[in-house]
Amino acid sequence: MFDHYPSWGQEFAQKYLSRTINQFLLHGNVHDMVCLNKKDKTDFVRLKTFLSEEFFGARDFVVFYDRSSGIYFRDKESQKDFNRAVAGRDSLLGTDYANKLPKDPVRVFSLLEQYFRIRVDDKKSIALIIDYAETIVPMNEAGSTGSDDRTALVYLSRWAHDPMFLAADFTTVLITENLADLNKTLVQNPYTSDIHIPIPNEQQRTEFIKYETDKETYKDLSAVSRPVLAQQTAGLNFIHLRSILSNARENKEKITHSRLSEVKKELIEAEAYGLLEFVETDYTLDNVAGHTNVKKHLRQAVKALKQGRQDVLPMGYLVCGPVGTGKTFMVTCFASEVGIPMVKLKNFRSQWQGVTEGNLEKILGLLKAMAPVAVMIDEADAYLGDRDASGDSGVSSRVFSQIATFMSDTRNRGRIIWFLMTARPDLMPIDLKRQGRAEEHLALFPPHTKEERVELFEAMSKKTGLQLTEEYVPQVIEQGLKTFSGADMEAALTRAKFRAAAEGKKKVSPEILDLALNDFLPPTYPEEVELQTLSAVIECTSKELLPERYQEMDRGEILEKIEDLKLRIG
Structure with missing residues (x-):
């Protein structure tokens, strides 16, 4: 019956049909589209469209609410019915909600509860969809929660286990991107169930790309094939994919591997609020x-x-x-x-x-x-x-x-x-x-043998762009007269380039290089470095990955030395 729904939609339907829970938290990829694999075609619709027209399509009333838009309905008939009910309430209580509906959660929930009880009593079926739920019942410690937030939490908690609502065809759906943004009392409520909406997988991305480009010549849009495009866009949702395709279509910029890589990084870094960097x-x-x-x-x-x-x-x-x-x-x-x-x-x-x-x-x-x-x-x-x-x-x-x-x-x-x-x-x-x-x-350890020291010197010469007037390996490197880590070596070679530049030279002579290396004094914290070295030795999980000089060291003695160094360093 629900085979054409995505896996999360099927899970949602099964829990809903159990009739034991009437409040659901949808979280994750909630601002994307939903893939519907129907027999005759594959379709992609917005989440709220899916909920109101597909999932709750048979409901008599589907009500939406968020702090910005306030209360609104799936169709005009439902809106008229609600307006009549509000007008009747105004005449009894002297309010003027028929002309200007409230938007704050406390007054909205009070108004909706009265309306819901009347319609449930009339055997009507209702679905309430609350978007940006984190702005209604935000995550707060109990002592710092405002009175409005507490009141909204009480309404939602009560609706979740109200016998009248549980017996009726009544469902509340709260939508939020991050479950951690919601009040934990609501999340942990045994009468509430959370459903995670994942980012599309490769198969779903392939279907979407075909859906979006089915009526045009794909080669005009992309130099990357559909399967490869779907594979290379892991981590992106349907909206991101549509953006990439639309840019290629509108700006006549073909999708290439390099451009796709750049756009993907930009989109994912933005999606992660700049907290993730490639x-x-x-x-x-x-x-x-x-x-x-x-x-x-x-x-x-x-x-x-x-x-x-x-x-x-x-x-x-x-x-x-x-x-x-x-x-x-x-x-x-x-x-x-x-x-x-x-x-x-x-x-x-x-x-x-x-x-x-x-x-x-x-x-x-x-x-x-x-x-x-x-x-x-x-x-x-x-x-x-x-x-x-x-x-x-x-x-x-x-x-x-x-x-x-x-x-x-x-x-x-x-x-x-x-x-x-x-x-x-x-x-x-x-x-x-x-x-x-x-x-x-x-x-990892600083170089110890002559071969390691020379290899480090050559690697850092290449990295820093050091140009020598002739092939030369300094004696201080060959004989190990000083201990250089990779960072030390890079800094010392940069100083050699600086000395040459001060003399108006682009290339570094052996004399200048020797002067720079002999003059270089790395910051000296011998006990800290020894502690870090011995900690790495004792931490390594493979004997053969350790340099020979550490392989036969007594681990008991190393541990004693580490403890002694910790006491001395403080």
């Missing part, structure tokens, strides 16, 4: 100096992904090591080589109650729709918080719980790859480092 690079793992064993391991993961073996990949990686060892660069190069988008989570926390959880819900929903995707979280020990965090009304602990739960969903194995980067893995909660979340722990 990370791009032209480099590959070939540009990463040193870390031979780690690069070999990551290339095995690249091979598995390209062969479609997502089942053998870890849920996530914890990448640790002292500052300046190239953790971020390594992860970015991995994403470039494997050919999947890499995104970086920006600060989604807010001072406003409920906004942080809502932001995170939105971001996690987009990540799921964008899969396959790699997610980079830098300074993860500070960014992700802890389950036991306090002092912010429980926001940090709820955020931690949301991320931890999402990371452990095995359905996302090989589809959403997490990279948590930190110089202090010992500060990260065990919950995130355990198997089933950030399963593989990779450790």
